[in-house]
Amino acid sequence: MLWGFQLEFKQSLRTKKLWVIMGIMALLYIPVFYIIKRFGGQDLTAEAAMTFLIQFVTGTAGFFIGILALLMGATAINSEIEKGTLRVAMSKPIKRLAYIGGKFLAHSVVLLIALLLSTLIGVLGVVYLGAPLSGQLVEDVLLLNMLLLLAMIQLVALGYILSTVIKSSSSALGAALVLAFVMFLIVPNIVSYMVYKEAMDSPNPSMSDIEQLQKDYTTKYLFYVPTSQVGVITSDVGASSDPDMENLEYNGMTYAIRHNLVNFGIIVGMTLVYLIVGFYRFTRMDLR
Amino acid sequence: MLRIENLVKVYKDVRALDRLNLEVKPGQVYGFLGPNGAGKSTTILSLLGLVFPQEGRIELLGEEVFQNGRFDEGKLVKAKARIGYMPEHATLWEFLTPMQTLDVIGEAFGIPKTERGKRAKELLQLVNLWEVRDKKVGKFSKGMRQRLLLAQALINDPDLLILDEPMTGLDPKGIAEFKEIIREQRKAGKTVFFSSHILAHVEEVCDTVGVIVKGKLRVEGNLDNIKREFLRKAGYTIVLETNKPVDFSGTEWNVTPLGEAKYRIVAPKDVREEVHDFVASQGVKILAMQVKEPSLEEIFLKMVE
Known part of the structure; x- marks a missing residue:
């Protein structure tokens, strides 16, 4: 397994996809923090800063690194078949499961690096805003990254399935992009529309009713979108009845995960399902 | 060393291997011939467990790696440790x-680091890539890549070397x-199994050839024996040139005039002596007579037909 890991790790760090997406993210982060500072973000409390950081990283990193994870997975196997490197690798005394396991581990480490980089930029942004940082930050940031990593792993595994089904890597890349837009943009918007339609049908719905409805619908109809499930969990990190985030009650990541165990379970479960299917298909497929 | 029995591989609706039987003995240099799409690469990929045949049996270096529709991955890995493989494309x-x-x-073969370095140096010198040892493979030409593919196939000093169309993309010097490297392998007592659709490559280095057409082995054996067998079936062709015309009526040979006093004679066996006597009996002088030996290309094409 270590052999496949070393090779894939070196290869993944050299892919343009990774650095282009990291670059886009960095370019997006900088104006956001600048705008917040310019329009009053300097008064952020520690609680508000952490809530903002966690939700911002979840949304931005979840979307961009999510696309990266899906693309990475979708071209992981078919591109190697096209180049012939997989035939070379698998002609050596290495078991298929060990090879794909090593590859998967390398992808996970690369995604973790991407997530940590994105979090680091986020933390620097919060510091730039002048918000005081509490000691809980490290713990919560780590927890958030682990949760996001789990979601990214699920997307990589989904990509592996695509990679074993679609023979051409360029077709798989296209399919993965379409899937990413459907999963991250189109379907969540349809679900939000359903939420608001139902909310409008009920008499005097409160904001918390709508939030709860959104959570229920996301759990029910977006169980296959890991970033949406992470969004449900991180929505409980901070709570405030005030739309300006004043008097914000910071609950932390541990509370948010405990409070949304079903969503956490869905992420873990779907990850396992995709991984088992992806690995099984790889061990049974013709490498030609 | 390598034995395939009744191997069947079907891709959707294409029967790539149709009850293929093949055996390569230790120390043999076996040329696996066939036109494009005959099943050469599928055979090789099946041997290495890179594609999954549906039926048959594969024995590699004494290990029964495939039987009853499934690979024994433990045995396959064990066998692969003694195999060198160079893929096509x-x-x-x-x-x-x-x-x-x-x-x-x-x-990947578990060779210790110091030994790997030593072996890598030897191999890169062997395939003439030592001078470019620090250049990225991405900047290599097709020929250089082929050389490196051969070097990687030799890294574990394999007992069985499997080469899939190895000379494609090489210049004449490279070929x-x-x-020469294949001959060296034979001298060292190694077994080489290599596929090609270019017959000249096979003719010079192989002691045994097998011809696969539509997933079936059509013929197998020593090259001379194959030629003799072909001649027996297709007939000997003699080209005869005389000082004046000859009357061949009454003979059982198939004679085609090629000129005023030039003939092509096809007979089921070598009839040069009979032709000589027959022509002499008519008082005609033979200017030239030669048996036209079939080239491997002709045999190959005939088999494909």
Whole structure:
């Protein structure tokens, strides 16, 4: 397994996809923090800063690194078949499961690096805003990254399935992009529309009713979108009845995960399902 | 060393291997011939467990690696440790240098680091890539890539070398060097199994050939025996040139005039002596007579037909 890991790790760090997406993210982060500072973000409390950081990283990193994870997975196997490197690798005394396991581990480490980089930029942004940082930050940031990593792993595994089904890597890349837009943009918007339609049908719905409805619908109809499930969990990190985030009650990541165990379970479960299917298909497929 | 029995591989609606039987004995240099799409690569990929046949049996280096529709991965891995494989239409990891590539491949075989370095140097010198050992593979020409693919196949000093269309993309000098390496392998007592659709490549280095057409082995054996067998079936062709016309009526030979006193005679056996006597009996002088030996190409084409 270590052999496949070393090779894939070196290869993944050299892919343009990774650095282009990291670059886009960095370019997006900088104006956001600048705008917040310019329009009053300097008064952020520690609680508000952490809530903002966690939700911002979840949304931005979840979307961009999510696309990266899906693309990475979708071209992981078919591109190697096209180049012939997989035939070379698998002609050596290495078991298929060990090879794909090593590859998967390398992808996970690369995604973790991407997530940590994105979090680091986020933390620097919060510091730039002048918000005081509490000691809980490290713990919560780590927890958030682990949760996001789990979601990214699920997307990589989904990509592996695509990679074993679609023979051409360029077709798989296209399919993965379409899937990413459907999963991250189109379907969540349809679900939000359903939420608001139902909310409008009920008499005097409160904001918390709508939030709860959104959570229920996301759990029910977006169980296959890991970033949406992470969004449900991180929505409980901070709570405030005030739309300006004043008097914000910071609950932390541990509370948010405990409070949304079903969503956490869905992420873990779907990850396992995709991984088992992806690995099984790889061990049974013709490498030609 | 290598035995395939009744191997069947079907891709959707294409029967790539149709009850293929084949055996390669230790120390043989076996040329696996066939036109494009005959099933050569599928056979090789099946041997290495890279594609999954549906039926049959594969024995590799004494290990029964495939039977009853499934591979025994433990045995396959054990066998692969003693096999070197060079794929067709492949490249290696473009971000690595040749030294790094051989180091990575050597690691997969569990060769210790110091030994890997030594072996990599020897092999890169053998395939004439030592001068470019620190250049990225991504910048290599097709021929250089082929050489590196051969070097990686030799890293574990394999008992069985499997080469899939190894000389494709090589220049004449490269082909000559390649053939020399195969001869060296034979001298060292190694077994070489290599596929090609270019017959000249096979003719010079192989002691046994097998011809696969539509997934079935049509003929197998020593090259001379194959030629003799072909001649027996297709007939001997003699080209005869005389000082004046000859009357061939009354003979059982199939005679075609090629000129005023030039003939092509096809007979089921070598009839040069009979022809000589027959022509002499008519008081005609033979200017030239030669048996036209079939080239491997002709035999090959005939079989494909």
